[in-house]
Amino acid sequence: MSINNIDEALQRISELADKFSGTYPDRDRNNEYPRQEMDELKQSGLLGFSIPPGYGGLGANCTEITEAIITLSQGNPSIGQMFLVHCLLGASFLDELAPEPLKKKVFEDILTNNVFLGNAASEKTNDPKKGYDLSFTPVDGGYEISGKKFFSTGSLAGDKIAVIGMLDKTMALGIVPSDAPGLEIRDDWDAMGQRGTGSGTTIFDKVFAPSDMVMASITDASRQMAVTNLLGPITQIGFTGIFIGAATGAMAAATQYIRETTRAYPWPGLDFDKAVDDPYILVQMGDLSARLAAAEALTYAAARKVDVALEARATASADEMAQLRGEASVAVSQAKIVATETGLKVCQDILVSCGARSALREQNLDRFWRDIRTLTLHDPISFRVRSVGEYVLQGKLPTPALRY
């Protein structure tokens, strides 16, 4: 399927999200990776969404990626998260950090062979102060990768897996086919939320990666901490988009439930026939909708600031760039703080308006809350609130890094 521009892509994403919202309750209930939905997404012509036009992609900017993630997450937040990982790895990260031949090869693979990227970075038991336990060992023509990963979001969807580990004392990234000898992807992600993300265990037993598919040092401070590097804000606003999408999906599900199922309760002194006329339900749903609209507006405003900083890279001085990047990062953190709080509140409080029967397992209306609660643990919000405080009180801009 060919998609020619961003508008067409966003339209297609919206159609897919509508469709995926129908299977989301059962996928969640059955603790299932949404294989058919992901196959459809992979065949949809959308995988080059964020690849720069110079390489043949659609070149979505940060605001457009955010819109795509919000929309897709309304349908199923697990699919939103996997698509985000693909967009980040399959464009932003490589564009920023990879040598030209690697970048070209992966982009080409995505665009011509519909290759979807999953990741294997985090580990369950490593000592974060020392880096990862997984190792890259130089061998003839490339590297041998050995170790065990967990939180491998998108690994079940991935035709290729981006794996991060230690090469001597520096952090390396390799891209290997998911069917490479020695690579085992386990379908063992068993969490209370984001159940469809395939975020379980990945085992590497002497998996070979040729030299041209390995970046030997991704922690090179000059690149990672450059003021022109916007990977942190792009990543974090993407996650914020998933919270907004999930909460929007929760509001839609609650609206339908209240219209169709919630009964008008005969409280003394109140006279109405339908739940949609219940003044307390009206007040609560109005309040939740206002909070969510504010969090969404903040999210888009932050994404636009990231785009301003990205566009300024061509002309801004180092000082101007530091300021623009720092302000974008603070705006993203502010949006993520508000979206975390608002998303959790919306997904919890819809149940009050829907009524007691909405807590029955057959309704599965808690899926949105379980998804947001799980994903908001991805990186702790307290650090982010503190960094905004440092900006407000000390005028300190966040140091460029993957999380800021």
Ligand SMILES: Cc1cc2nc3c(=O)[nH]c(=O)nc-3n(C[C@H](O)[C@H](O)[C@H](O)COP(=O)(O)OP(=O)(O)OC[C@H]3O[C@@H](n4cnc5c(N)ncnc54)[C@H](O)[C@@H]3O)c2cc1C
């Ligand atoms: C649904 C889901 C999918 C995920 N997918 C991926 C993925 O695809 N790739 C990936 O690399 N990671 C992924 N993660 C993992 C995430 O990035 C963290 O590595 C993970 O949350 C660490 O959790 P832990 O339970 O081991 O925390 P611990 O390391 O046990 O945390 C101990 C304490 O440190 C705090 N803490 C933990 N991590 C950080 C941090 N990074 N910065 C500051 N404080 C911290 C915790 O809040 C806690 O108080 C995913 C997480 C979730 C919930």
